[in-house]
Every structure is written in structure tokens, then in C-alpha cells.
Amino acid sequence: MQKQRQQSWNLVSFVAITALIVLANIPIAKAENRAEIRIDCAKPTVALSPHLYGLFFEDINYAADGGLYAELVQNRSFEYHSLEETHRGSGFHPLFAWKSIGGEGGHADAKVVNTSPLNQNNRNYLQLKIDQSGVVGISNSGFDGIHLDKGQRYNVSLYARIDDWNGDSALTVKLQSDDVSDCGSVVLKGGGQTWQKLEGVIVASATTDNARLVVTTKGQGTLNLDMVSLFPQDTFNGRKNGLRKDLVQALKELNPKFLRFPGGCIAHGHGLDNMYRWKDSVGDVAERKPNWNLWGYHQTYGLGYFEYFQLCEDLEMAPLPVVPIGVGCGFRCNEFVPIEELGPHIQDALDLIEFANGSVTSKWGKVRAEMGHPKPFNLEFVCLGNEEHDTPDMRQRFPLFSKVIREAYPDVKIIGTSGLGPEIPIYDLMTRDNVYSSDEHYYMPPSWFLGNQDRFDEFSRNKPLIFVGEYAAHDTDRKNTLFSALSEAAFLNGVERNAAIVDMTCYAPLFGREGHSQWNPDMIYFDKRNVVRTTNYYVQQIYGQNKGDVYLSNSVETKAVGDRPTVSGCVGIGSWNTAIDVEKVTVNGRQLDPANWNVISGDYSVKDGHYLQSEEQAAPAMSISQETFSDETVTFAVRARKTSGSEGFLIRFGADKEGNGGYWWNVAGWNNSRHGLEDFSSGSATLDSVNGSIETNRWYDLRVDLTPGVIQCYIDDQLVQEYKIEPAALSISSTYDRDAGEVIVKLVNPTSDPIEAHLNIAGSDSVATKAQLISLSGEKNATNTLDHPNTVAPVTSEIAAGREFSHSIPPFAVEFIRIKAER
Structure with missing residues (x-):
């Protein structure tokens, strides 16, 4: 996922977001x-690409475990641990979602150990030392309770090992409702001094959303358990280790033509040690190596690369796996695999293609065949990287991967990445490397999508194709409003007109589990048994089901359309990690006195007629006028200098008196490397940016001219940026x-x-x-x-x-x- 870079200020952490006085209510067309x-x-x-509309899946918002992956037991292999690294998951531990139980006088000590593991990938397991027999065991609450449907069949399995055992070794597995009523059970017989897999079927005798799975024994000694699993038999296509049927059906109704997976930022991981390694996600599920998720929870990898390929085959989608290129996530770390150690990572990419396309006699083709799919998956595309930051290390590593893949698999098309945001800073590298297409991401306000229907009109047709791999309109409070969906539809109209250059598009993120979302908005929301198709989903569905084959020439003449929007509201002065000295502030030539402005953050003071902001660590500092300016033409001018710090000035306009909404002109942001115009109508979004920097202790004359439909930004009377606001x-x-x-x-x-x-x-x-x-x-x-x-x-x-x-x-x-x- 694309996160707003540091200077794209998160208003939620600064002040509560309120409605923007201008662009949240774009001037509307007149009646008649x-x-x-x-x-x-x-x-x-032009012909429209057969792959134009597809899906992007990332395990965010519990989209896999607890979502698309139909497993009903949470933490089935006792591998959970605290995730303080993510600042979200510090409550996890090896017995998360589990509780020991004892009845009929039975007693046991329960703990998670790793001395004699099931295998080297799943090292943790539960050890029950039963010192007093009775009905002793453990229960699992699933993902906020296990949902059951009366009459449905559920496959239960677990691995067990007993030591120093007295009595019957049989295990009773029950489903119990929240009032402890039995909802079905099965007795699993077996167990010995080596790990054994025990399996059975439970027919649910009741419908409930709050059941728990209970495993008990009447024996005495040491009972070891691992990989305790409960699956509905009614998965998509009835597969074991399968997918949740209703969620896949929602995907199928979109008529998608490709699937980009498994991310997103999780492909990079929180650091190089947390990187997604596809080989950990294939083979026997009991031997897959779990991983923690940078979004703040755990991944079993039960939904792995084999299942992704299988889903693509089921829905007739082209698979688009995302392969990390030895570059850590730029938002969380600045790590790079040393060049001399890059070989195994490149080999992983080659082995992935062999897993998908290789013969059954090849090493990884054999693994695929042993998993039940001897025929190749016919992988046609490989995505190299995701939202890479524009660094020398990234530019050095990308061509090493592409060169080797082309030599080994010349028919596989390489999809590159254009970098962060609509400025696509590394599209030049993708052009030189001659990739098939280059991936762009943008999460912007609806106004941006409405104003960028012509984004691709001037793109060169002699450069790589464009893949819009992640996008979503972020409306007020990041809700899935109809207006956000309309703006995306308008943008897709521009995509279709430019189908000669835009090859694929997909909304992001795909899924959000109710009550467990780290990111909004999402296309599909769900709980244990319900699926909500958002307004944005329906736009994707309509376009996916009604694409057509060729674009037809058209023309539109309109009358009484809306006037060009004007920007009105309060003005303000701010900075980011920078101390500033403001000598003069004017609006339409009238000098303002900032002494009585509303200081939102930072340390402002008046000295010798100058307005000073001295807190160098404020991110941001902001002071807002309490007067509203609403003339058709507004000129906001500031004379200021930077006295210390790493960046520059924030020239605010169109805001309300509390500093909500509107815009700011970020002068010398991005660590004093760029000037950017940013929109705060719905969160924050960079509308336009250009290279630029400023010097410390040099006075600058900064000016913003606001005319109907146009924002112009000047430094020392030189036009630096111009942005048009379309009605x-x-x-x-x-x-x-x-x-x-x-x-x-x-x-x-x-x-x-x-x-x-x-x-x-x-x-x-x-x-x-x-x-x-x-x-x-x-x-x-x-x-x-x-x-x-x-x-x-x-x-x-x-x-x-x-x-x-x-x-x-x-x-x-x-x-x-x-x-x-x-x-």
C-alpha cells in the first residue's frame, strides 16, 4: 500500500477532520x-486490454487469516508472539485465542514449548502436563468467535503426541456455543510417542456466531498438540485448505482478469528479516513457515502462493506475483540486501517462475505437482518491486533482477514500478529497462480523480505501458461514499480513452474485516458471515462486466456546466521540522497581523514586528488567521526565512479557523528537496510537486495567487507551480x-x-x-x-x-x- 510520505500530514493526529469549505463541495452544475x-x-x-480490470490482494485488515482463508481456528500452531515492532500487535502471545479447561476434577499445566517440534518451520506446540485426570484440554475462540451453520460439515484435524501416558489416548473435539451448549463433536482415536495427524468431521447441530473449539482428553500424562484446525467443507469449489465461499463469489462477480498478490508493503516486510518469502508459503500447510505481518498481526501462510495461483485459475485471472528486489520497505526501514548477497534473492524469483511453469521433473515444478497440480499455471507476468523509493540502491538492484529473468524466461513479461505517487519518479528507470509495464499508485481525494481524467492523454506511446496497481478515492473521513466511487468511475473513463497506454487497473485495498481494519476505505467489508459490497465495489463491477473490446470516438457538448471553483477561507503560516522568521504577511496587498492568529501547533511569538516559529521539531507547526478571505481573486504573500531545521515553509490557504481542510503549499519539503501543493479535503494528498530547495537565513518572497479554477505559486516572483481545479x-x-x-x-x-x-x-x-x-x-x-x-x-x-x-x-x-x- 502507498502511505503518505512524512510531509503529507496526517490530520487525524493533528486535529479532527471536518468538511472542507471548498472542494468537499465541488461547485455543481447548474439546473437544466x-x-x-x-x-x-x-x-x-484503440483496443482495450483483455486484462484491463483486475484485483489487488494484500493481507491487510485480516484479509487472509480470519478472512478469505477459511480456517476457523486462530493461532492454530501456537506461533503468535508480541509484535511491538509494529506498534499495533503487542498483545499477542503463544496462547492467544486459547484457554485451558478442566472438568470432573481434572487438572493440567498448559504452556507452549519448542523442544521437540513438529518440524523446523513450526517449532512451537502446546504441552499439557496432566497431573490429575478428568476432562482436561484447551479451547480456541477463533476470530472473535467461530460461526457455525446447522447441518454443515466441518473438517477437524490436529497433530498429537503423548508421553508417559495413562488411560485412553482418544481426544474428544467439540464445538460449543457461548452458553457452553454442545454444537457437535467427534472422537479422534490414536496418538503415540511420535507426532501423528488425527482427522475427523463434525456436523454442526446449531447455528451460532460465537462458538469455540474444545479439545479434551480423560487420560493422564503429557499431551502435546500442534496445528489444530477447523475448516468448513463448504469452501469455494469444496477444497480442503480452501477459501471462504461468499468472499470468492464477491470477487467472481467483478469479472476480474488478473490478481496482483501478495502485496503491497508486506512483500517488502517491516525489514529484510520480515520480507515475504514465497517458498515459506507452499507445500504441506503444517510445514509452512508462519510470518508476522507489518500491519500488526500474524500470517499462517495457509493462503500461500499455490492457493493464489489456484484462485487465479478458478476465476480465469492472470496471476501477477509481486517479487521483492532486495529493497526494504522505505516507510519502515532503509535496508538493502548487499549486492554480493543478492544472488539467493534473484534465484528465488527464478524458482517462483519454475514453480508456476516448470515441468514436473524440475525441482519446483515437482513441488507444485506434489501439491496436486501437475499442469503449469502458465505464469505470464512478474511484478518486480512495489512502491520503491527513488534511491541509488534501488536503481542499482532492479536491473539485476530484470536481466536474469529475461535471460532465463524471455517470454515472461516484467512489470516494474514507477515509484511513489502520481509524480512517478522512477518511470525513467522503467523506460530505460524496457519493462512491459510500470506500476503507479495513488490514494487521493475525489477532486484529484475528477481532475485527472486526462492524466494519460499526453503519455508517450513509445514508453512502457502503465499499470494502475493501487488506487482509491479517499473521501471525507475515508468512507466509501458514492461520490468517491463516481470520481473513480470518471477516472476510469479517462483510462479507457487511453487504453493504448494503460494496460491494467485495480482498486486497493480489496478486503476489510469489520472491527479489524488498519486501513480505510476498502472495496469489500465483511464479518463472520456477511459481505458488504461498497459503492466503489459496484463501480468496479460495472466496468469489469461491461468493458467492451474497442474504444469508440465520441464527443460531448455541454451547456450550463458548473463554474470554475474558487478557493476561499483562512490563511496560515507553518513549517515542518523547521524554525522560521516571518517578516510580513499580506492578502491582496493588505498587511495582516498574525499576533492574534490561532496557533494549532508549534511555538509562535512576536519579536520586533516579526512572527517567529522556533520549535524545530514541530511536524507540523501551524498558525491560522481568524479572518476569512472569499474574493474571486486572492493573492496571499509572505516574506520569510528559515533560521534552522531540515525543511521549509507551509503556506496555508482555504482552511477553516481551526486549520481544517483547504490546502498548503509545502515549500522545500521532503527534506528540502521538493515543493509540493497538498490538498486536505479528505485526509491529505499531494496534488503536484516539483524539485526545489531553499537556503537557511535567506529571505524569500512567497506568493500564492488564487483565481477561479487556478492556484499559482511563486518564489521571488518566479512561477514555481500551477494547478488547475476542474469543475x-x-x-x-x-x-x-x-x-x-x-x-x-x-x-x-x-x-x-x-x-x-x-x-x-x-x-x-x-x-x-x-x-x-x-x-x-x-x-x-x-x-x-x-x-x-x-x-x-x-x-x-x-x-x-x-x-x-x-x-x-x-x-x-x-x-x-x-x-x-x-x-
């Missing part, structure tokens, strides 16, 4: 909007589905008024008089939740059509019109 739309069937422009307006894409013989017109209305559209389907010998309409619309801030999962959902109907016809597009809507037309 009209649009003349012409689609030319005789003028296809919300009708967005369109038009494609042709050859198999169906249908034109697909894709319309996005992000305004609060209906748009009366007149459509002309030209260049066709015949056009049907009826069309199918797929409509997703509702209130701007509508969301789907567990309590109200269907607040917004697509509705399909039939409308009158023809060569020319009229259609009213409702406010805040995505609408697809499919109409038969011969080409």
Missing part, C-alpha cells in the same frame, strides 16, 4: 444541464462489445443536478430501438454498511433508444447504456 453526445461506431480508436462535469466513455454487437455508453454525473442528454449513435447500419440501462445513483455521501448493505446498488432496466434518443442522467450517478448497433 444539457449535453449533446455523439458516438461514432465507424471510428474505433465537476459530465464524464463519458464509449466502447464496443464485438461478441454482443453492442455499443456501451458510460456516463458519470458527479453533480447534484440531472443532466438532460441527447445521444446520437452514428456510423452504424442499424441501431436498436431499445437499450439496457445499468444505473448506480443515490445521495452524494451514501455508503453501504453491515447494517444497511444495499443503500446503493446497480439497477438494470430497459429504455427507449435508437439512432438518436434522449436520456436524463440523475444526480450523482454512474450509468451504462448498452444498445445493439451493427458496425
